[in-house]
Amino acid sequence: MAASFKPLFLAAALAVSAAAVAGPFDKMFGGDGGSEIDLGSLLKSAKDAFGEVQPEQERTIGREAAAVLLGAVPLVKDEALQRYVNRVGRWVALQTERPDIDWRFGLLDSMDVNAFAAPGGYVFVTKGLLLRMGSEAELAGVLAHECSHVVKKHHLQAVQKGARLDLAVGIAGSRMGGEDRAKLDKIAGGFKELYARGLDKKDEYEADRMGLVVATRAGYDPYGLPATLQTLGAMNPKDGSLAFLFKTHPAPGQRLDLIDAAFAPLDAYAGQPSVKDRFLREVAAAQKRGALEGPGFTLNAAVSPAAARHLHHHD
């Protein structure tokens, strides 16, 4: 572990020394101050050498990426249900290698079936997906998949790789305040493109494998994520709520095949709880408050286990 911190530290040290010395690049190590330095290109070379973006930069980038998603789909206006998702999500995230970043979870007000992550600890799931789940283990599995994208910095790397923006450079080049709209716009543009296109398949498969483990580490039945993928694989693919997911992710059957091939070590944990009751209680309560209905959609027991409970359980 100690070794893996070193590049980060070096990059940080470079950044600090660059700021302090502010000399030309070739003279920098001589401590010869005075004239202007291109901090941007220095950081770019630091990034190329060490592949690291500073945590504060990642956070700034992530906030803008999250703002894009929330600009496209608002949050469900039900604080109790949002807190429920945050409690489950935070517990899951505590089992990752980045337990202490400021994890934020949001339930998106869309019947589309999907989930998203953004750098720095932002994770979103749509109510369309939540309503098709039957247990907290399924929710934990999906959130753990998204947390894994954050832990592995898949989005950050995809945006950097796509040369979308000299992201790290642009941000690090100045101490960015909220008023630096041009840079934020550039970041937003990069993430719009990325979210519209989706990550590489190999990133999705990796997040599946990691997510299974993270949810199981959290004490849940390891079959939560597979159960959700089974449900998605059996849905009518003509359903408009699946189109975007299918465009940006490998097919559920394909993901299940690869999960099956890797799953064996988790079988020992198959007896862990799936926490069905609490999940259905929380979701059904939100339905009772009218938080989940929307235009063009009527809750249907055949679609949603929680809806079945809500519609037929008038207590």
Next chain:
Amino acid sequence: MKRPLLTLLLCGLSLAAQADPAHVIRATELKAKPFSDAATLAPLAVKSVVDVQAREGGWYKVKAGGKQGWVRMTTLRLGDGSAKPGDSGVGSALQFLNTGRSGSSGVTVATGVRGLDAADITNAVPDPKAVAKLDTLAAPADDARRYAAEQKLKAQKIAYLPDPAQAQEKPKPQTTTPSPFPWENN
């Protein structure tokens, strides 16, 4: 006094709602209980169709050929098997369309729901206020731990799973490292 009746009604309805066809993708056995060493009730061949009624861990409770029992989740795929998912997103969606199959679970919401699409994202105006709202909804770590403990969720130490695709690759035979000086490599 109303409760038992309601519960019965609820059970009946939720069973009906959850009975989904599934097809066998690997030859397997119908077991009397959800354990590998439980008695075998019947063999199940590839492509046979069963009715899934419930899930318990890695097992589905199914009805197959008039018998009720348990089958490993990994040997089944929900759906009757008439549609074959392709390997890529759009392609598979098109394949599904061609079969004209109507899924058992999702068909009822198909009408009227327009999903998200790329344009919704591309045309989005970033909403920083909504991001700030997330901060007010966040769960502190201790709160999350307490909430997990309520359901007796216990943290486990488990290593990540190796990538099966890479595990299958044969290790490359050791070769001598090429010299950085071209004239030393023939």
